[in-house]
Amino acid sequence: MRIAVLSGKGGTGKTLVSVNLAVAAKTSTYIDCDVEEPNGHLFLKPEGVQEEEIFVKIPKVNNELCNGCRKCLDFCKFNALAYIKNKLIVFDDVCHSCGGCSLVCPEKALTEKEKVIGKVQKGTADHVTIYTGILNTGEATGIPIIKKLLAANNPQVDRLTLIDCPPGSACIVMESIKDADYCILVAEPTLFGVHNLDMVYELVKLFNRPFGVVLNKCLEKENPAEKFCLEKNIKILGRIPFDNELGTLNSNAEIAVNKNEKYRELFSSLLDMVTKEVQHETITNP
Amino acid sequence: MKIAIPVDEKSLKSNVCASFGRAPYFLFYNTVTKESYYLDNTAVASQGGAGIRAVQVIADHGVKVLLTPRCGENAEKVLSNAEVLIYKSTPGTAQENIDAFIDEQLNLLSDFHAGFHGHGGN
Numbered sequence: 001m002r003i004a005v006l007s008g009k010g011g012t013g014k015t016l017v018s019v020n021l022a023v024a025a026k027t028s029t030y031i032d033c034d035v036e037e038p039n040g041h042l043f044l045k046p047e048g049v050q051e052e053e054i055f056v057k058i059p060k061v062n063n064e065l066c067n068g069c070r071k072c073l074d075f076c077k078f079n080a081l082a083y084i085k086n087k088l089i090v091f092d093d094v095c096h097s098c099g100g101c102s103l104v105c106p107e108k109a110l111t112e113k114e115k116v117i118g119k120v121q122k123g124t125a126d127h128v129t130i131y132t133g134i135l136n137t138g139e140a141t142g143i144p145i146i147k148k149l150l151a152a153n154n155p156q157v158d159r160l161t162l163i164d165c166p167p168g169s170a171c172i173v174m175e176s177i178k179d180a181d182y183c184i185l186v187a188e189p190t191l192f193g194v195h196n197l198d199m200v201y202e203l204v205k206l207f208n209r210p211f212g213v214v215l216n217k218c219l220e221k222e223n224p225a226e227k228f229c230l231e232k233n234i235k236i237l238g239r240i241p242f243d244n245e246l247g248t249l250n251s252n253a254e255i256a257v258n259k260n261e262k263y264r265e266l267f268s269s270l271l272d273m274v275t276k277e278v279q280h281e282t283i284t285n286p
Numbered sequence: 287m288k289i290a291i292p293v294d295e296k297s298l299k300s301n302v303c304a305s306f307g308r309a310p311y312f313l314f315y316n317t318v319t320k321e322s323y324y325l326d327n328t329a330v331a332s333q334g335g336a337g338i339r340a341v342q343v344i345a346d347h348g349v350k351v352l353l354t355p356r357c358g359e360n361a362e363k364v365l366s367n368a369e370v371l372i373y374k375s376t377p378g379t380a381q382e383n384i385d386a387f388i389d390e391q392l393n394l395l396s397d398f399h400a401g402f403h404g405h406g407g408n
Contacts (some may be wrong), residue, residue: 073342079335082342084367091360094335140334 001158001278004180004209006165006173009194010037012186013216013240017267018044018164021274023257024267028160032148033176034135035118035142040164042253046123046130050271053068053119054145056097057112061088067107072101072110078140096140099124118145120152143165169203177204182278183211184237187225194224201234210281212237214270233276238270287386288347289315290370291380292340296324306354307336307361309404311377313380314347317388337361345370353383353392 019040032038060191066088073081081101092115096136102110117221118135133149135142149250163177177183183204187197188281191268212235215225219242249256256263291311293300303309308330315322329339335357345368351377365372375383375391386392
């Protein structure tokens, strides 16, 4: 059972929810797909960490063979190539590794070479297996790292897996949720929070993923994110209060479930709720 | 000699655009014939590498000097390969900057930014 946790912006509580759900479960796998700033490991503190470098292919030019036709320049949507004074220049940092330039080159002047863009770490903490994706600063995209993270976990498809997604609704998030059995959208009780919730709501609908919302930082007063859910008939899975104690635990990199009975109950019942939702989905939409 | 300037409007009275790669138009000015023409910047809406694309167009038009308030590292690399000199424009119109360049009042641009789009450079 793969559960993706996502939100339209950073800081809404994706890691809080995924880490606490992972720990609340008997056994689980936690995958940090927020490869630009992975932070789940700060809470889970994995041991016995093993690392693997992740490579992408980038073009390598042979200017002896290049005849200056510029088909590669026309093809590249990211403008990673320039042809100046009869010489082709490649910008490695701008390249998104699509391989198109090598394909369209009629002179075979472009071949591919490997470049390290980051790494994947695997470790364990108690009953949680932890995968962390780390993208090197300045790289164009972390998608190859996310592919690797999710593929590494594929043999354990029956195990409860929490996928801590990157913020937003761009390609990198799409890659993180595309094989998820269920999506948890974490939302803040502000108008800005509603805007960001709407972004990921549109995304999970587009991907036809079953989903529900966790309302985080709930206050006594009116909650615009809750109102949005009620209007759109979106399942509300749970409410996390805007609580000084929880904030303190979190800022000390502690896991609330391990430190506070109230939060153990909150996340355990959230996990039960999500598990039921997924089972219900499997029955109704096998 | 041909000069290029990123401009907000297709006019010699236009202000120099604050951005190079994402400028809406480029003004080309021939210092010998005093003729000028404008091009839409095809890089303005590109997903990335706008500066690289913009320099490609400028270089293809045989430009020797670029007047711009700022320029990214990647654009600078292409400009340097194309042997285009980069002078820092001053606040004011395109015409005022052309005059200042001809009077040798402009300085070479020496600081290049690393881009704003999360890439290693833009």
